[in-house]
Every structure is written in C-alpha cells, then in structure tokens.
Amino acid sequence: MSLILFIEQILNGLQFGVMLFLMAAGLTLVFGVMGLINLAHGSLYMVGAFACAAVAAATGSFWLGLVASLAAAAAAGVVVEVTVIRRLYRRDHLDQVLATFALILVFSEGVRWLFGSFPLYLDPPAMLSGAVELPGGILYPAYRLAIIVAGLIVAALLFLLIGRTRLGVRIRAGESDREMIAALGVDIDRLYTMVFALGAALAGFAGAMVGAIQSVQVGMGEPVLILAFVVIVIGGVGSIKGALLGALLVGLTDTLGRFLLPLAFEAVTDPASAKAMGAALASMAIYVLMAAVLVFRPTGLFGARA
Amino acid sequence: MKLRTQLCAALSALALSAAMAEAAPLKIGMITTLSGGGAGLGVDSRDGFMLAIKQAANPDVSVIIEDDTQKPDIAVQIADKMIQSDGVDVLTGIVWSNLAMAVVPNAVRQGKFYVSTNAGPSALAGKGCHENYFNAAYQNDNLHEGAGAYAKSAGYKKTFILAPNYPAGKDSLTGFKRYYGGDLAGEVYTQLGQTDYAAEIAQIRASGADSVFFFLPGGMGIAFLKQWSQSGVDLPLMGPAFSFDQTILGAVGDAALGVKNTSEWSKDIDNPANKAFVESFQAEYGRLPSLYAAQSFDAAQLILSAAAKADVKDAAAFREALRAADFPSVRGDFRFDKNQHPIQDIYVREVVKEGDVLTNKIVGVAIEDRSSAYVDECQM
Numbered sequence: 001m002s003l004i005l006f007i008e009q010i011l012n013g014l015q016f017g018v019m020l021f022l023m024a025a026g027l028t029l030v031f032g033v034m035g036l037i038n039l040a041h042g043s044l045y046m047v048g049a050f051a052c053a054a055v056a057a058a059t060g061s062f063w064l065g066l067v068a069s070l071a072a073a074a075a076a077g078v079v080v081e082v083t084v085i086r087r088l089y090r091r092d093h094l095d096q097v098l099a100t101f102a103l104i105l106v107f108s109e110g111v112r113w114l115f116g117s118f119p120l121y122l123d124p125p126a127m128l129s130g131a132v133e134l135p136g137g138i139l140y141p142a143y144r145l146a147i148i149v150a151g152l153i154v155a156a157l158l159f160l161l162i163g164r165t166r167l168g169v170r171i172r173a174g175e176s177d178r179e180m181i182a183a184l185g186v187d188i189d190r191l192y193t194m195v196f197a198l199g200a201a202l203a204g205f206a207g208a209m210v211g212a213i214q215s216v217q218v219g220m221g222e223p224v225l226i227l228a229f230v231v232i233v234i235g236g237v238g239s240i241k242g243a244l245l246g247a248l249l250v251g252l253t254d255t256l257g258r259f260l261l262p263l264a265f266e267a268v269t270d271p272a273s274a275k276a277m278g279a280a281l282a283s284m285a286i287y288v289l290m291a292a293v294l295v296f297r298p299t300g301l302f303g304a305r306a
Numbered sequence: 307m308k309l310r311t312q313l314c315a316a317l318s319a320l321a322l323s324a325a326m327a328e329a330a331p332l333k334i335g336m337i338t339t340l341s342g343g344g345a346g347l348g349v350d351s352r353d354g355f356m357l358a359i360k361q362a363a364n365p366d367v368s369v370i371i372e373d374d375t376q377k378p379d380i381a382v383q384i385a386d387k388m389i390q391s392d393g394v395d396v397l398t399g400i401v402w403s404n405l406a407m408a409v410v411p412n413a414v415r416q417g418k419f420y421v422s423t424n425a426g427p428s429a430l431a432g433k434g435c436h437e438n439y440f441n442a443a444y445q446n447d448n449l450h451e452g453a454g455a456y457a458k459s460a461g462y463k464k465t466f467i468l469a470p471n472y473p474a475g476k477d478s479l480t481g482f483k484r485y486y487g488g489d490l491a492g493e494v495y496t497q498l499g500q501t502d503y504a505a506e507i508a509q510i511r512a513s514g515a516d517s518v519f520f521f522l523p524g525g526m527g528i529a530f531l532k533q534w535s536q537s538g539v540d541l542p543l544m545g546p547a548f549s550f551d552q553t554i555l556g557a558v559g560d561a562a563l564g565v566k567n568t569s570e571w572s573k574d575i576d577n578p579a580n581k582a583f584v585e586s587f588q589a590e591y592g593r594l595p596s597l598y599a600a601q602s603f604d605a606a607q608l609i610l611s612a613a614a615k616a617d618v619k620d621a622a623a624f625r626e627a628l629r630a631a632d633f634p635s636v637r638g639d640f641r642f643d644k645n646q647h648p649i650q651d652i653y654v655r656e657v658v659k660e661g662d663v664l665t666n667k668i669v670g671v672a673i674e675d676r677s678s679a680y681v682d683e684c685q686m
Binding site: 013019051098108118124219223224255258262283 | 558
C-alpha cells in the first residue's frame with residue numbers, strides 16, 4: 001500500500017463526510033429546533049436531485065439545475081410543513097415517524113408518476129469534469145473537490161446564520177424553550193416553516209450535488225437518510241458543529257474501513273475469507289463507531305439534551 | 307310470449323359464450339415490481355409480456371398483474387392470493403432472485419406452473435429444480451461466465467473484479483472466475499446499495515490491473531460508471547448486461563460508451579422474430595425494449611405456445627408442451643436443458659451511440675450454447 005493511495009483514501013473519506021454533512025445539517029436543524037423526526041428528509045433530497053436533472057436536461061445548464069433544486073426542495077418543504085408536519089409537533093415520535101414514512105411513499109410514487117420509472121441522467125458540469133492533479137501526483141476528480149469546497153462553504157454559512165444573525169438567535173431560542181419564545185412575540189409557526197424550508201433546501205442541494213455522480217432514481221434518499229441519522233446521533237441532536245464532526249467521522253470510518261479492514265484480515269488469515277470478513281466488518285464499522293460514541297457520550301459528541 | 311322467447315334466446319346465447327370461454331381458459335398471474343426504485347425493470351417485464359399477450363389475442367388467456375414492491379413477504383402474499391382466490395394456473399414475472407426463492411418453491415409444490423422472466427437463482431437450477439418450474443431467461447451465473455470467457459479471449463491477464471456482498475454478488479464473481487482463468491489484480495466485495503465508489507476506484511488505480519469486471523445492478527452501476535468516468539482511470543471495463551441495459555443507459559450517459567457487456571439478448575440479433583419484437587415494442591410504448599422486456603416477451607410466447615397445444619388442467623401434457631419450447635424466440639435458437647433452464651448463446655455487446663440514443667451492438671459470441679453449471683445436480 002503506497003502513501004499516495006492512503007492520502008487519496010483520506011481525501012475520499014473527507015469528501016464522503018462532507019456529502020453526508022450536507023444531508024445531515026438539515027435533518028439535525030429540524031430535529032433539534034422542532035423536535036421532529038422527519039423520515040421524509042430523504043424524499044426532499046430526491047426532489048432536489050430530480051429537479052436538478054429535469055432543469056439541467058431542459059436548459060443544458062447544471063447551474064440552473066442547482067438553483068432549481070434549492071427552490072423545488074424548499075417549496076416542497078413549505079408545502080409539507082404547512083399541510084402535514086405542523087400537525088405533528090405536539091404528537092409523540094411514533095406518530096411523527098408514521099406520518100413522515102407515509103410522506104416517503106407519497107413522494108416516491110409522486111416522483112415516479114411525474115418522471116417515470118427509469119433513472120434520470122445528470123452529469124457534473126463540463127468545467128468540473130475529469131480529474132485534476134494534486135501536489136504529490138494524486139489524480140483526483142475535480143467534481144469531488146468541488147463537493148468538499150461546497151460543503152465547507154455551506155458549513156461556514158450555517159455557523160454564521162446560527163451564531164450571528166437574528167434568525168439564528170430565534171432558532172437557538174426556539175430550540176431551548178419554545179413556549180417562552182412564543183410568549184416573547186415571535187411568530188413560532190413562521191419560524192418553524194422557515195427552518196423546515198431551510199432544512200429542505202439543504203437536502204435538495206445535497207441531492208443535486210450528489211445526484212451528478214450517483215444515480216438519480218426513485219428511492220435514492222432512503223439509504224442516505226439512514227447514514228444521516230447515524231451522523232446526527234453521533235454528533236448530538238441539533239448541533240451543526242456535531243453534524244459536521246459526526247459526518248467527517250462517519251465518512252472517514254466508512255471509507256478507510258472498506259479499504260483497510262480486508263488488508264488487516266489478510267495479515268492473519270487466507271485472502272478469500274479475509275475479503276469476506278473485511279467486507280462484512282466494513283459495513284458494520286460506522287454502527288460500531290456510533291455504539292462506541294454513545295457508550296461514552298449518550299447524547300452524542302455535542303448533544304445538549306439529556 | 308315474444309318477450310319470453312327473446313329472453314330465452316339471450317340466456318342461451320350467454321350460456322353458450324360462457325361454455326366457449328370454458329373451452330381451455332388459462333389464467334396467468336404476473337407478480338412484478340411496479341413501484342419504488344426497482345420499478346423500471348418490472349415495468350419493462352410487464353410491457354414485454356403484455357405485448358406478446360396482446361399480439362396473440364387469444365380470448366381464453368387472461369392475465370392479472372400485481373405489484374410486489376420488491377419485497378419478498380408481499381410477493382408471497384400476492385402469490386397465495388393468486389393461487390387460492392384468483393385460481394391462476396401459471397405464475398410469472400418476478401424480477402429479483404430473493405423474491406423468486408420466496409415464491410417459486412411454494413407455488414410449484416401446490417401444482418402451479420412458474421415461468422421465470424428474469425430471476426434464475428442457482429438453487430432452483432440444481433438440487434432445487436422442479437418439473438413445474440421453467441426459466442425462460444437464464445441461470446444467474448450465465449452472463450458473468452460470458453464476461454469471464456470474453457476476458458480470457460481478449461487476453462486480459464490481470465483483471466480487477468468487484469460485486470456487492472450478497473449471494474448474487476458472490477455467484478457473479480464465481481461465475482466470472484469459472485471461465486476467466488487469468489490472475490486477478492484484486493477482488494472486492496462492496497456493500498449492497500453502496501453509492502460511493504471512490505475508495506474502490508482508488509484501489510483499482512493502485513492495483514496495476516489491466517481491466518475491470520464489475521457486477522453492480524441498478525443504481526449502484528450508474529453511480530460506479532459516473533464516478534469511474536470522472537476519476538481519470540483509463541482501463542477497459544466489462545460486466546453483465548444489467549448495468550448497460552436500455553433502462554439504465556440513458557441515466558449513465560456517455561460514461562458507458564465503449565464498455566463491453568455480456569447478454570443473451572440484444573436488439574440487433576438478426577432474426578425475424580426479434581426484428582418484429584423490437585419494432586412492435588417501439589410502436590406500442592415509444593421506447594427501445596430492454597433485456598427484461600425481451601425475456602418477458604419470450605416467456606409469454608412460451609406460455610402461449612403451450613396453451614395452444616395442451617389444456618393447462620392436464621398438467622403432464624402442458625408440461626410437455628412447455629418443455630418443447632416451440633415458439634419463435636427473439637433470441638433465435640432456444641431450447642431447454644433437462645433442468646428446464648435455457649441452452650443459448652451468450653453474446654458480447656458494446657455500448658454505442660445511434661444518433662442521440664445510447665444502445666448496444668453485438669460484437670461477438672462469448673459462449674455458444676451455454677447451459678448452466680448446476681444442471682447435473684438436478685434430479686428430475
């Protein structure tokens with residue numbers, strides 16, 4: 001194993017982590033501020049990817065598609081919040097899970113009805129296609145570098161929004177005491193709609209960015225949703241900082257696990273069973289990580305609530 | 307008085323038509339995936355099957371179709387309902403091997419026929435073969451064996467192979483190795499449903515491989531091919547037809563151009579039945595048919611050919627009629643081996659662009675008259 005391969009795998013892990021962060025940020029915001037378990041977050045991710053693919057196919061511009069994905073996912077978020085989610089805040093988590101699971105089915109069949117059963121075509125923009133050479137002779141896909149940069153920019157903007165703006169103050173206040181902030185004259189309904197739309201737009205953005213290097217198809221959101229939940233449980237519910245750190249941890253653990261575990265087993269057993277055991281353990285690695293974190297920090301790395 | 311005569315006449319006419327319909331009615335139950343992420347394959351299976359039924363225009367044959375949502379438990383429920391309350395004679399249509407394993411053994415044990423339009427798990431081709439189970443598609447290993455044979459004939463010496471870590475994935479790599487015979491640059495099992503392949507592509511780059519074989523069905527293959535084309539690695543790719551099928555190529559885009567893939571069917575197989583099929587499918591549905599549509603079209607033709615010869619209520623005669631496989635297959639030569647799986651040619655295809663549409667072109671034959679590796683284990 002060469003050093004270059006190892007560095008490349010670390011880059012891959014970081015990139016995967018940033019991708020997960022885009023998805024988890026919206027989820028943790030909604031979960032933290034409104035106490036809502038939103039299983040339909042993956043559907044908003046799918047809406048973003050389909051909107052981007054459809055607009056990019058119609059106009060030939062990936063960038064217009066990206067704008068459309070933000071708008072479509074945010075709009076879908078607002079509609080869903082006003083019609084369904086709003087009725088769920090006071091219900092317990094089981095009701096929320098049931099209702100948002102129903103939303104997954106509605107979104108899946110709705111998207112299938114609109115776009116058909118076959119996967120859609122979406123490619124990265126021409127200026128970001130192909131690989132670039134990094135110092136040290138590492139060839140790395142330009143689009144993946146762009147994902148890392150975009151994710152870090154989104155993270156920075158979110159920190160500014162939460163920490164430095166009036167809206168951020170309200171979001172934080174709503175997180176710690178929603179009765180009090182309502183009593184102080186803040187329109188809590190509107191605040192919640194805005195937070196939900198923001199979370200949805202983040203999911204849509206992630207769907208569009210990731211859709212360009214994955215498959216834009218019905219049901220694409222659910223596997224990522226599971227990983228995003230792992231991320232926010234590790235990071236601590238409601239914490240953007242925790243989501244970023246958790247996402248990077250999960251990304252690195254998953255990528256390096258897939259790469260290193262089979263090699264590690266090869267040192268102790270024959271190649272065939274080393275591969276099988278390595279692959280099996282690698283798929284468990286992030287859940288082992290989650291369990292380990294929860295043993296020492298039951299509320300996650302940056303979780304506030306007990 | 308006159309009214310009474312008219313009524314009598316009407317009633318007897320009704321009775322007569324009912325008696326005619328009872329001549330040799332055949333009820334087919336189709337269980338396939340029509341919603342969720344895998345719906346594309348089920349939709350093509352259904353459309354191919356119904357095209358043959360429509361063309362035959364046989365009033366004695368009826369088809370009921372239900373959606374299994376790609377879940378084994380739901381497929382089992384539908385099969386029970388179709389057998390017990392709808393009274394179907396023949397079941398068909400399941401795309402996925404794990405669903406087929408849940409439905410087929412039970413259905414055939416109850417004396418129903420099952421004709422597979424796609425799934426061909428090894429367990430049903432060998433020890434678990436059954437006189438009422440017919441596979442009109444292939445045994446699961448076949449296309450991977452074809453890719454192995456192609457890799458050998460192309461002179462590849464160090465192929466890197468990868469597949470998801472689940473039974474069909476392991477069968478796939480076993481099938482490839484059965485015919486390949488060269489050294490492997492690496493062998494990797496990915497996670498089922500994995501969408502990011504950066505780690506694997508980096509390993510391939512570092513391994514010094516001279517070619518890559520991969521089996522990643524559905525969205526996994528789309529993701530892999532897109533990421534591969536972005537990675538700057540330039541090695542020949544090959545795989546079974548699933549990741550290069552008409553249902554998927556549009557989503558993969560130019561990243562698939564030039565890739566060699568193996569299939570027992572292609573739209574350019576030169577025979578009149580295939581030409582007519584491709585043309586009528588396009589006319590009916592406005593798109594090119596896929597492998598799944600072709601297999602289902604053949605499965606329907608097979609059932610119809612048997613229905614023309616024998617009454618399904620006479621199971622032994624109907625079985626013999628199915629075994630004869632007396633229909634104009636879109637694959638040209640088609641016959642059953644003793645485990646009732648096809649003996650057929652496996653072709654090598656290349657992804658090409660015809661106008662704006664990505665599609666496949668046959669460039670050679672990987673294995674002629676391939677049966678299946680498990681045929682000798684079948685005691686029937």
